[in-house]
Amino acid sequence: MKFKPGSPANRPGRPLLRAALGLLTAAVVALPFTVAWHYDAARRAVAEQAAPPASGAVGARAGVGATLTNNSARPLPAGPRAAAAGQVQRLEVTRDTTPAGLLRELARWTPVAPSDADRPLSHPEHWQTTGDTGRAGPGALTGEIRPPDGTDYVSAAYRPLATADWHTYRLRATVNGLHGTSSGVGITVRAGSEHPVALSVGHHTASLTTSGPKGTGDRRTCRLAPAAEHRITVSVTARRVRVSIDGEPCTSVRAGRWRAAEGAGGFSLSARNERAGQGWPRFTSLKVE
Structure with missing residues (x-):
């Protein structure tokens, strides 16, 4: 199929816009699975936290689940600390989220050693x-x-x-x-x-x-x-x-x-x-x- 110069499908910037929207759509679709994976990791960490440490510490949180939240008083990304707190902070994607903004936030949330x-x-x-x-x-x-x-x-x-x-x-x-x-x-x-x-x-x-x-x-x-x-x-x-x-x-x-x-x-x-x-x-x- 051919498009005439100046037609809507052939206007400058349209391919870039489609690519950006495609990336955002893919991110929105994939993010729940990513969050779910981290949430599952957090649940496993909860179980690990329930096991009494060798030092004999008290206060085990056996049987405590982790809840998801958009905001928390302190950083609680999915992981052992969030599991111990019983709360997992999640990255929220809204209609105003841009692909570039999402990538910046993902980089900010990604754990580093x-x-x-x-x-x-x-x-x-x-x-x-x-x-x-x-x-x-x-x-x-x-x-x-x-x-x-x-x-x-x-x-x-x-x-x-x-x-x-x-x-x-x-x-x-x-x-x-x-x-x-x-x-x-x-x-x-x-x-x-x-x-x-x-x-x-x-x-x-x-x-x-x-x-x-x-x-x-x-x-x-x-x-x-x-x-x-x-x-x-x-x-x-x-x-x-x-x-x-x-x-x-x-x-x-x-x-x-x-x-x-x-x-x-x-x-x-x-x-x-x-x-x-x-x-x-x-x-x-x-x-x-």
Whole structure:
């Protein structure tokens, strides 16, 4: 069949439009199967979570199913953490979803391993400023962007959906620009879990604080050789978080009597500056292992 020049079927852009609509239709058709597969994986993870761990932890969630939701208070993509919470966050596709937008969201949701993260500060698109989904990037934490006047705290999370089930990884960071007690930097591991652990590093002190559903828990500190720059290593496993600074052991905390998946999560960074006109502390390097 031949079409005359200028006919509706032969207008410029029509093949591209048909291809785009075809991709969107295929995605809409395929997505329920993808979600169902992840949901089934989450249900299997629920069963695994029901088995008592070797450490003798209590509170097994035997027989608890996982429900699907479009929104959750914290990232809960299909996986062990969502299974432990009994709720699975799903990616919603509506009539306003474009093929490009869907692909971007799928990339944002796709799990990554710690070995794939490598040097996160080199990829500003992978960061989400805490509390403001409209802004992204670690610029305020690396000194590339100066926070607005009146700001004394900034933070950003690294790929919160893609790292939701991380449980064993190591962070190596270098920070500088620390001044007395008026400024500092923070690294939160197990971010987005029910049991995050927050490290705060200043000019001459560091502290490690645990949190849980009932609020702030244990807090441990260590003294540092006074310096504007420190090298930080945070090692995370399912049962312990260890911190060393400038090559020396600082402190560590053990996991409580809760299931490993309840403490799964990636990390976020923060910086604090309580003195106007003073330079902000910044992360000059960050590597994930």
